[in-house]
Amino acid sequence: MYAQATSAPFEEDAVYEQAVLSHVLISQPTILRMSDLLREVRPEIGEADPVDAVERAVRELVKVNLLHRHGDCVLPTSTAVYVRGMDLG
Numbered sequence: 001m002y003a004q005a006t007s008a009p010f011e012e013d014a015v016y017e018q019a020v021l022s023h024v025l026i027s028q029p030t031i032l033r034m035s036d037l038l039r040e041v042r043p044e045i046g047e048a049d050p051v052d053a054v055e056r057a058v059r060e061l062v063k064v065n066l067l068h069r070h071g072d073c074v075l076p077t078s079t080a081v082y083v084r085g086m087d088l089g
Contacts, residue, residue: 012048016057019043021066024076025084033072034058
């Protein structure tokens with residue numbers, strides 16, 4: 001029971017990260033702003049605040065070099081575009 005309670009937030013984070021990355025890649029070549037992502041990415045899961053979850057997902061995806069963030073603009077990196085082209089997931 002304890003393991004379930006501690007893993008749930010990580011599962012929610014992974015869902016939001018996947019949703020954000022997919023949305024950015026699908027929207028290409030359109031440059032999205034954070035406000036666009038906050039409005040458009042809303043997976044129906046868990047108790048997380050969607051605004052915080054999307055902001056956290058963008059931060060994590062930037063850390064692992066899948067997204068670039070320049071001010072309010074969010075863009076996929078060439079690595080993310082390349083991997084998407086390989087159709088791995």
